[in-house]
Amino acid sequence: MVARFLADEAVAAQAAAWAQDYRLLAPVREGQAVVYRPWAPDMHPFLGRPPSSSAKQALLPQTEDLLTYTYRKDHTDLTRTEVFLAEPLPPEPTLVLGCRPCDARGRKLLDRVFLERGVKDPLYAAKRANTFFITLACERMENTCFCHWTGGGPTSEEGSDVMLFAVSGGFVARALTKTGEKLAAALPEATPSALQELEAKLASPVEPGPVPDLRAAPERFLALFDDLDFWTDQSARCLSCGVCTYLCPTCSCFNITDENFGLKGKRLRTWDTCMSALYTLEGSGHNPRVSRAHRLRNRVGHKFCYHPREFPAPDGARQPEVSCTGCGRCIKSCPVAVDIRRIVLDILEKGENK
Amino acid sequence: MAETDRSENERVARLRATVVRELPNVDFVLGYARGFDPLHATPITVRNEQDAERLIFDATCVENLATSLYGLRGKRMGLVVKGCDSRSVVQLLQEKLVDRENLVIFGLPCDGVLDLAKVRVRTDIAEVRGAEFTGEEVRLLLPDGEKVLPRRDVLADKCLRCRYPNPVVYNHMIGAERTPQGEEDAYADLESFEKLSAQERFDFWKRQMSRCIRCYACRNACPLCVCKHVCLADSRDPHWLSAEANLQEKWLFQVMHALHLAGRCTECGECQRSCPMGIPILLLKRKMNRELKEIFNYEAGVDPEAVPPLHTFQMEEDKIKDRGQLW
Numbered sequence: 168m169v170a171r172f173l174a175d176e177a178v179a180a181q182a183a184a185w186a187q188d189y190r191l192l193a194p195v196r197e198g199q200a201v202v203y204r205p206w207a208p209d210m211h212p213f214l215g216r217p218p219s220s221s222a223k224q225a226l227l228p229q230t231e232d233l234l235t236y237t238y239r240k241d242h243t244d245l246t247r248t249e250v251f252l253a254e255p256l257p258p259e260p261t262l263v264l265g266c267r268p269c270d271a272r273g274r275k276l277l278d279r280v281f282l283e284r285g286v287k288d289p290l291y292a293a294k295r296a297n298t299f300f301i302t303l304a305c306e307r308m309e310n311t312c313f314c315h316w317t318g319g320g321p322t323s324e325e326g327s328d329v330m331l332f333a334v335s336g337g338f339v340a341r342a343l344t345k346t347g348e349k350l351a352a353a354l355p356e357a358t359p360s361a362l363q364e365l366e367a368k369l370a371s372p373v374e375p376g377p378v379p380d381l382r383a384a385p386e387r388f389l390a391l392f393d394d395l396d397f398w399t400d401q402s403a404r405c406l407s408c409g410v411c412t413y414l415c416p417t418c419s420c421f422n423i424t425d426e427n428f429g430l431k432g433k434r435l436r437t438w439d440t441c442m443s444a445l446y447t448l449e450g451s452g453h454n455p456r457v458s459r460a461h462r463l464r465n466r467v468g469h470k471f472c473y474h475p476r477e478f479p480a481p482d483g484a485r486q487p488e489v490s491c492t493g494c495g496r497c498i499k500s501c502p503v504a505v506d507i508r509r510i511v512l513d514i515l516e517k518g519e520n521k
Numbered sequence: 522m523a524e525t526d527r528s529e530n531e532r533v534a535r536l537r538a539t540v541v542r543e544l545p546n547v548d549f550v551l552g553y554a555r556g557f558d559p560l561h562a563t564p565i566t567v568r569n570e571q572d573a574e575r576l577i578f579d580a581t582c583v584e585n586l587a588t589s590l591y592g593l594r595g596k597r598m599g600l601v602v603k604g605c606d607s608r609s610v611v612q613l614l615q616e617k618l619v620d621r622e623n624l625v626i627f628g629l630p631c632d633g634v635l636d637l638a639k640v641r642v643r644t645d646i647a648e649v650r651g652a653e654f655t656g657e658e659v660r661l662l663l664p665d666g667e668k669v670l671p672r673r674d675v676l677a678d679k680c681l682r683c684r685y686p687n688p689v690v691y692n693h694m695i696g697a698e699r700t701p702q703g704e705e706d707a708y709a710d711l712e713s714f715e716k717l718s719a720q721e722r723f724d725f726w727k728r729q730m731s732r733c734i735r736c737y738a739c740r741n742a743c744p745l746c747v748c749k750h751v752c753l754a755d756s757r758d759p760h761w762l763s764a765e766a767n768l769q770e771k772w773l774f775q776v777m778h779a780l781h782l783a784g785r786c787t788e789c790g791e792c793q794r795s796c797p798m799g800i801p802i803l804l805l806k807r808k809m810n811r812e813l814k815e816i817f818n819y820e821a822g823v824d825p826e827a828v829p830p831l832h833t834f835q836m837e838e839d840k841i842k843d844r845g846q847l848w
Contacts, residue, residue, distance in 0.1 A: 440736070
């Protein structure tokens with residue numbers, strides 16, 4: 168497969184061309200944030216820094232209709248009511264332009280939850296089969312980045328259909344899948360000089376910091392599970408808001424609610440957050456995760472203990488599979504700078520002597 | 522080392538020593554430690570001398586630690602506050618939401634804190650390696666060299682108009698009192714916003730709120746938003762808000778938040794600073810505060826003995842002339 172070239176000034180026009188065949192989501196700058204928006208004629212895709220929100224929304228939107236319903240009263244016998252259900256329309260083919268490798272890798276971890284746990288989630292499966300990623304390789308690692316802890320890296324290809332690599336004047340595009348080839352086919356071939364530049368860049372990759380051995384994390388997490396002082400100190404900073412979970416490319420929890428409007432309504436699936444007290448509030452009024460400490464413990468535990476225990480890495484693997492791609496959004500956007508890396512390092516250190 | 526650096530280092534040493542002296546009297550002290558990079562501070566619980574060594578205080582200490590007070594009520598705790606944060610404590614005391622006897626307040630006169638959004642506009646700080654703060658400058662060590670920014674350009678808006686740099690309530694005042702630099706708030710931002718037509722303002726909020734992800738960081742970061750998870754934004758019964766991510770639901774919450782804070786909000790700005798989507802929601806609270814100032818000549822969180830105007834009533838209000846319609 169030949170490498171293609173996407174010139175900086177051709178990005179908007181190419182996005183428009185792709186948008187004819189796909190629902191195109193691309194990052195745009197809005198105020199201080201970079202958010203994914205559906206394509207619009209006046210859109211200027213912004214690829215300069217990683218988007219504030221994750222590309223998860225293409226597969227698991229903030230809210231989606233699971234079904235709509237209508238009640239109809241029987242006028243001859245008012246005690247009888249019939250319910251009519253309508254399924255949502257099948258998802259449009261969707262193309263995400265300009266996500267980063269950590270976002271694209273999130274797909275695999277969402278698949279674990281929605282496709283590989285015995286029950287296939289039909290809505291997710293339909294979206295998953297019809298959503299494609301044009302990923303921009305990273306040229307550097309920000310202070311909040313730690314993809315290399317989780318088996319990824321600034322140029323990881325996992326989960327992407329096309330990879331873009333920044334070179335002078337634009338991007339070299341490499342197709343990685345059949346759909347990727349189709350998407351890239353419209354682009355001109357990359358010039359030898361662009362390829363040379365790319366090769367030189369790839370030959371001197373960014374040097375990420377040291378990686379802790381995470382294999383002991385699940386066990387040490389469990390050793391610390393009941394040490395509430397440890398968790399209280401870790402969560403002293405936590406506000407119990409939903410920033411970390413909603414921006415996370417792998418957090419998959421959702422809530423289902425019926426929104427009634429008279430005799431009509433819809434059943435919605437909405438992002439949920441384990442940081443909220445309501446997440447585990449039981450009908451009786453009892454709440455097993457009564458404090459911020461309990462809830463933060465769950466988020467860290469899910470990603471670095473429960474997930475690797477449920478999906479063990481093959482024997483001899485250097486790192487466990489964790490439910491985190493190291494995008495660092497939970498660190499960067501946390502109002503009080505909670506650093507999940509620090510918590511994991513503290514678990515590794517303090518859990519050892521438990 | 523510059524003069525200011527030296528005195529600031531001494532001040533942090535004094536803070537640590539004072540905190541250690543008070544540790545036997547409290548369960549823990551909430552203060553600031555260095556966060557994940559030189560431009561971020563993060564709150565910590567100090568339980569022993571070793572923890573106290575991690576305490577810092579500088580222009581990165583943006584968080585309002587009073588936000589944790591209500592959730593931790595009942596504990597005997599120490600709290601590190603800036604001038605603005607102390608106003609939240611005053612408001613909580615006025616509303617009897619915390620017990621003064623349970624609090625040991627370490628007050629730090631403040632020279633203003635950074636608005637990282639303003640820093641980001643001026644330079645890329647995603648890989649910042651070091652930061653130094655002097656009276657006039659912010660010196661950043663970046664991968665490609667040093668970048669010096671005038672301090673005034675990157676201070677939070679609230680600091681530029683701050684008239685309470687010195688904590689108004691405290692047990693220990695640590696550091697020399699600052700002379701207030703801010704002038705009477707003229708609400709210039711609000712004035713210019715209100716010059717827009719109703720349609721333009723509505724379009725502005727529609728655009729801004731469409732980014733909202735309903736994470737409720739704004740609510741949870743608010744020191745006075747004490748309903749937290751029994752908030753009516755979360756209530757299913759009564760069903761005030763649906764779970765949909767549409768403008769109506771998002772907007773209703775913000776309007777409600779602003780109204781519930783009328784006469785209580787001290788404009789610490791944590792709601793806006795916490796928003797991961799950069800939505801300028803403080804503007805709504807400033808609107809309410811200006812009204813309160815005009816009608817009741819009241820400023821929240823300044824006097825522990827004062828009664829907030831919406832916590833009381835008078836038969837005859839000076840500036841409210843609607844009595845004739847009632848009876």
